[in-house]
Amino acid sequence: MVQQSLHMQWILAATIIAYVVLMLFIARVAQRKVKNQTDYLIAGRRLGLSLAWMTLLATWFGAGTILAVADDVQEEGIRAAALDPLGAGICLLLVGWFIAARMWRFQIETVPDLFAKQFGKRSEIVCSCVMIPSYFGWIATQFVALGGLLELIFGLPISVGILLIALVTTIYTMMGGMWSVTLTDSVQVLLLLVGLIFLVGTVLWQVGEGSPLTGFQKVIESGEEGHWVLVPLESRVAFFSWLGLLAVGALGNIPGQDLMQRVFAAKSAIVARRACLIAGFMYLLFGAIAVYLAAGAAVLLPGETEKGVLATLAQAFLTPPLNIIFIVVIFSAVMSTIDSAILAPSAVLSKNLLQPRLNMDPLKLNRICVGVVAFCSLLVAYSGKTAYELLEDAYAITMVGLFVPMIFAIYSKPRREWPALASMLVGISVWGCHFLLGWESFLNPGGLILETDTFAPTWFRPIGDWQLPISLVATLMSLIAYVAVDFFLARITNKRNSREPSSQ
Helix, strand or coil: CCCCCHHHHHHHHHHHHHHHHHHHHHHHHHHCCCCCHHHHHHHHHCECHHHHHHHHHHHHCCHHHHHHHHHHHHHHCHHHHHHHHHHHHHHHHHHHHHHHHHHHHCCCCCHHHHHHHHCCHHHHHHHHHHHHHHHHHHHHHHHHHHHHHHHHHHCCCHHHHHHHHHHHHHHHHHHHHHHHHHHHHHHHHHHHHHHHHHHHHHHHHHHCCCCHHHHHHHHHHCCCCCCCCCCCCCCHHHHHHHHHHHHHHHHCCCCCHHHHHHHHHECCHHHHHHHHHHHHHHHHHHHHHHHHHHHCHHHHCCCCCCCCHHHHHHHHHCCHHHHHHHHHHHHHHHHHHHHHHHHHHHHHHHHHHHCCCCCCCHHHHHHHHHHHHHHHHHHHHCCCCCHHHHHHHHHHHHHHHHHHHHHHHHHCCCCCHHHHHHHHHHHHHHHHHHHHHCCCCCCCCCCCCCCCCCCCCHHHCCHHHHCCCHHHHHHHHHHHHHHHHHHHHHHHHHHHHHHHHHHC
C-alpha cells in the first residue's frame, strides 16, 4: 500500500472532495446549455477543435492506460500495451483519416442511427442491443480501478470506493449530458497531461542525477531481457495473441458510440477529422510516457511489486504536496473516462430503443437511462473480474459484431438489411461461443499443444502454434456472412428482374 501520513491523508481527502465539488459545479454550469436532446447528446454540434480533441483524448485515457495497463506492463513488459494505448491510439488515427468526416456528414446522433438510415429499423435494434452491454465492462473497469486506488491510499474497502465513484460520476453526467462531459473532460485532460510530464521529468532527473537523458538511458539499459520488446516474435502463439489484442484495440472502438458521439458533436467535418488525428497522436505520446514509467518500475522501485505502479512512483519520487496533486490527476483521468462511457450507451438506450416506444420527455428519459447504465455497470464491477479482462471483453464485442456492417454502411449506398443482420449475428455468435465455453483460440480451442505427424512440414508443427485469436476469427466470419448474404440476395434480385420482361 502507498504509505501516507495521517496528516497527508486528510489533505488528500480534502483535495479530492474539493475537486469533486468543482466537477459538480462545472456540470451545473453546463446544464444551462442544454435546451434539447441534441444539446444533451452531442452538445448541439458546437464543439470547436480544442474542446473536441481534448474530450476525445479524455474519453479513453483513464483506467486502461493509467492503472490497469500500467500494472500489466510492469509485470510483462511493453508488449502488454498492445490493446491500450497502442491499439486505442491507432484507432483514433484511423478514424481521423478514413471515417470521421464521412460520419459527421450523416448528421446523426448515435451509431445505431447510421444502421437505421443505411440498413433499416431491425438492424438499428440489433446494433443497439449489441452496443449497450458492451459498455458495462468498460465502465466497470474504471469503477474497479478507481475503487482500488481509494483502497490503496485510504484503506477504504473497494466495494465502498466503487459505489462512491459511481454515484459522483453518474450525478454530474446526468446533469448536463455531453456539455457536462466535454467541459469537465477539458479540465481533467489538462491536469493529466501536465501531471504525466511533471512525473516523468522528475523521475528521470533524479535517476540521472540531474541529467534527464542519462536517467532515460539508465532505465532502458537496466531493464530485464525482453521487457522492452513491443512485438513478441519468440513464437507464433505469442505473436498472434499480441496481434489479436492490437486489432481489438485498433478496430474494436471504431463503432463505439463514445468515439462517434464526439465526431457528431464537432462543429464541422474538418474539425471532427482534425480532432481525431490530434487526439490520436497525443494518446500515443502520453500513453508511451505512462508505459515507459510502468516498464521501468522494476528499476526505479526495486523490490516493489504492488499494484498501482504509477501512484507508487509518484509517492517515491515526488514531494508530498506534488504527490497529492498527481493522485488527483489520476482521479481526474479515470473520472473523465467514466462520464463519457456512461453517456454513450445511455444515449443509444434512450434514443434508439426507448423513445420510439415510450411517450416521455426526451431529456428526462436520457437522464433516467444514464442512471440505468451506471447501475448495470456497477453490478458488473462487483462481479469479480479483473480490470483488464473487463476492458478486453468490452472492446471485442463491438469489433466482432459492428465493425464490418458499419464500414459497409459508411462506404456504400443504402444497402439491404439482411447482410447487416447476418454479419452482426454471426460475429457475436462466434465470439459468444468463445466467451461461454472459455475457448482460447479458433484452431485450437482448448489451448492445447497438439502432436503432429513427424512428416508434416516444419511450419505446421505443432498446430497449437497457429492458434488464432477469437476476435480476429469472429470478425472475419462477420465479413464472410455479410458478403455471402449480400451476394445471395443480389443473385435472387437479378434473376427476378430478368424474368419480369419475359413475363410481359
